[in-house]
Amino acid sequence: MATLTIGCFPGLVGNMTYDFALKLAEAAVNKGHKVNIWFSGNASGSVKAKQKHLKDYSTGEKHLRALIEKGVEICTCEACSIARGVDKTNAIEGIQWNAMHWYLAKIHASDRVLQIGGE
Amino acid sequence: MATLTIGCFPGLVGNMTYDFALKLAEAAVNKGHKVNIWFSGNASGSVKAKQKHLKDYSTGEKHLRALIEKGVEICTCEACSIARGVDKTNAIEGIQWNAMHWYLAKIHASDRVLQIGGE
């Protein structure tokens, strides 16, 4: 079994790139691989807890909780999140908070890295 | 004096389109015009209070408060915001909350409308 690290920058809700990143993570972990996810940019807003899941909008929270449950490590860029007014006290439990070097450290120990840029 | 309504969809922080929308609003209100701003899409995340202003990141909160002070009406798409976990209890005071028809109603009474799409 191998390790995949995904860096995801695009924001949650309506941007299907974010949905892609989570679906790929789920498929990899379901096959027994280790998966890490790094959020930066607009994606760092998606660690906010109490997202209301409306059927017209995609959502982050329930998928993130399910991935954490399966052992996926998820970390948000602290600076990016607090710049958006999201801090640990109002975030989804189990998400890690760290600086950008968390991502580089996970990459160091990864077999594959998928960096997804965009808004 | 005339009325300008700006619809702004792109997210705050790093996306210079958002900064443009606020600067244009400020320039218009400084000339005595009436300005309305509608946030939807990623921009609806920018009504979150307690944004930390880091110098490496642009910010929404302090500019939004200044615009409200000058009489600019600002409203966020309620569904878009709550889908992102931002609700009235943790939002910047003075921002209005409404459905998409708020935007159409403001447009009805506007001389100029600038709809800015994007992420």
Place this chain on the structure above:
Amino acid sequence: MGDVKLAFVVQKPQYKSETSRLAITHAISYQTVEILLEDGDIVTPTLCFVGEGVLGLQKGQKAMDLYGITSTETHIKNCLLVDLDVLVCKEDLAKYGIPEDMMPDAEDMGADKKIKVAPFSEIQKAMEDAKHVLFF
């Protein structure tokens, strides 16, 4: 000010960012805007799809099954149900080889209204007739 006509012009494909689907839901909201207007005032949007904006409209979308979100197809049907004028650029459908009969309708939901596949000149006219144009 009576009836204010708007042209909503969607030029980016669905399922890329949120913008193109928000264009549709914003247009649909014309149905309830009267609660915020004076008696006799209305807003009438025409929803136009041009360029790459004609991508992602066709029938048979599985977005709800596969991603758990309302499909663009469903949103388009809702437009027809609230009697919105929807124009899809004929030249652009042809450019991308999308048959006109792949456009959704809402007959099963009881809507008489249909999407109109129209030449760009008609979309241009909708922009000219509108008081404001909104590009998505």
Place this chain on the structure above:
Amino acid sequence: MGDVKLAFVVQKPQYKSETSRLAITHAISYQTVEILLEDGDIVTPTLCFVGEGVLGLQKGQKAMDLYGITSTETHIKNCLLVDLDVLVCKEDLAKYGIPEDMMPDAEDMGADKKIKVAPFSEIQKAMEDAKHVLFF
């Protein structure tokens, strides 16, 4: 695993979305990654700008004065201060008519390191030498 080399490839212009500037700040963070690694392990990014990614790098940026945000120029200087390899595609600078001497340096801050204006082939080689490539 020792030294893991990375190629950061920026292909979108600065000041459009956040992605292109985050590429720079992420690369800079290599300087502190050792606190999370075993002794002897390091990460070495090479930061490459290609295509439209060469836009928005040049000297004299007024982003702080006009928009209140740190300029890309300042971020690039910070790269040089932490001794990061920065490659800017020579062919693309030429394509857009940007003189090579418009690239910033950080001499005033005491950095010896300079931006290297390099042919695409050298950027291709950085990608080949890297264990992972990251496109921004």
Place this chain on the structure above:
Amino acid sequence: MKLAVFVSDFKLACDTLERLNADKLGIIFVANGVYHATTKENGKSSSLLDKAPNLYALSEDIQTRGMKDEDVDKRVKVVNYSDVVDIIFNEYDKLAWI
């Protein structure tokens, strides 16, 4: 119609502008759109400079990117935010952002 189009990108993802007709057409280059006014690609000016007789570029966005107002093509008028407000209220009746 008198239409002012804001162009905010250098490489445009859509061809809308090519097809639009307006009795009076103005293009306001903002954000990375200012490169249309300042930068040649392979020695060639942007084709948008031939598209409309009324061209403007936002000074703040030129200077943010390390360029100077003098770097702008002679056909383009350099304006600031305050000028943009006057332009959109006084010279056009509809606005588009593409």
Place this chain on the structure above:
Amino acid sequence: MKLAVFVSDFKLACDTLERLNADKLGIIFVANGVYHATTKENGKSSSLLDKAPNLYALSEDIQTRGMKDEDVDKRVKVVNYSDVVDIIFNEYDKLAWI
């Protein structure tokens, strides 16, 4: 290098893919990138289909858009998320998203 490139847009804003060299190059069409595999523009297939010998398109993203797996160009293999995981671990060593 053995490089798998994820293409997620139909109209690409960059020409990176044109210049990249790889000993083994694969293209995985996802999101709106699937149109490269399903849709002709003015009767012409996407030039990306000639760029790499190994082409894949994500079934979930084809069907989300109202198209069918059978609509895909014969050169392209239709895959699902689970297949993508195997492809990136077993057949390539580096990944790019453009």
